[in-house]
Amino acid sequence: MARTVHEILTDAQRIGALGLRPISEVIEHAGAFAFALPDSCRHVVDLGSGAGVPGLVVAELRPELHITLVDRRAKRTDALERAVASLGWGNRVRVVCADVGALTRQDEWRETFDAAMSRGFGPHETTLKYSAALVRPGGSVLLSEPPAGSKNRWEEAVVAGAGLEGPELILHLARFTKKTER
Helix, strand or coil, rough: CCCHHHHHHHHHHHHCCCCCHHHHHHEEEEEHHHHHCCCCCCCEEEEECHHHCCHHHHHHHCCCEEEEECCHHHHHHHHHHHHHHHCCCCCEEEEEEHHHHHHHCCCCCCCCCEEECCCCCCCCCHHHHHHHHHHEEEEEEEEEECCCCCCCCCCCCHHHHHHEEEEEEECCCEEEEECCCC
């Protein structure tokens, strides 16, 4: 029997793979990524997918997208593969167990996605650098913003050093655009 994203995330939370925030709030927060992705996007990568947030939620809300979920922990990617199979999305959602940094050094991964997204992958400098390496020129990078009241973490030199422009703030996300020329 087909499962729902809500059920999958509830199970992930029960086993400790997702924080204690109510699942409805997790889904609402992740839904902002689907809204903020440009309509022109077709191929999206979710860095540090963990339990599948925001990737599974975006896949549910934007069925025209092909999404690659990347996490370096085999336990997490095994669970994601089962989730994708139970949702019947194997033709449009791919799960990859790999270190994102290693992927950015491989020609078959560099600049192949229309957009990269991440909810909490790692230090923002690293996240910007890796995301920019995987996104084609003109593509988008979407990252969660820190909680309201936090200082701006998007230093102009760091953003420019990653070959990005922005950010444009959309709801609780920062959207960057990869420069078409360096």
